[in-house]
Amino acid sequence: SQTIHQWPATLVQPVGSPLSLECTVEGTSNPNLYWYRQAAGRGLQLLFYSVGIGQISSEVPQNLSASRPQDRQFILSSKKLLLSDSGFYLCAWRARGSLETQYFGPGTRLLVL
Template identity: 90%
Template sequence: SQTIHQWPATLVQPVGSPLSLECTVEGTSNPNLYWYRQAAGRGLQLLFYSIGIDQISSEVPQNLSASRPQDRQFILSSKKLLLSDSGFYLCAWRGQGLSREQYFGPGTRLTVT
């Protein structure tokens, strides 16, 4: 069966510090991968999606970046965090072909102070 991991679960970082969130998927190959952010009391915002290694598309301009160095690894990064980067970050995957569901990871709660 497929499993999606995210770490860390919670993170408190000062403004201006770097960020690295990691997501890995097990039990599937060549998945579509997604990064979402959910600010307090708001819906999920799609940040990045990837259809393959080193193939990243950004949905919203921001000070965040994403990388996919391996087929089942998706990394969200920032060189300098802003207060507005606080939120709940979710990684998700979707299979190729006829699969229609997206499967979400447990999320990372980021607080920028």
């Protein structure tokens, strides 16, 4: 069966510090991968998606970036965090060729102080 992991689960970082969040998927190949952010009182916002290794598309311009160094690994990064980067970050995968269900990871709670 497929599983999706995210770490860390919780992170408190000072403004201006770098960020690296990791997401890995097991039990599937060539998944489409997604990073979402959920801010308090707001819906899920798509940040990045990837259809393959090294292929990243950004939905929202910001100081975040994403990379996919391996088929089942998706990384969200920032060189300098802003207060507004605080939120709940969710990674998700979808089977290639499927237009249906997405499966979400457990999420990372990020607080920027």
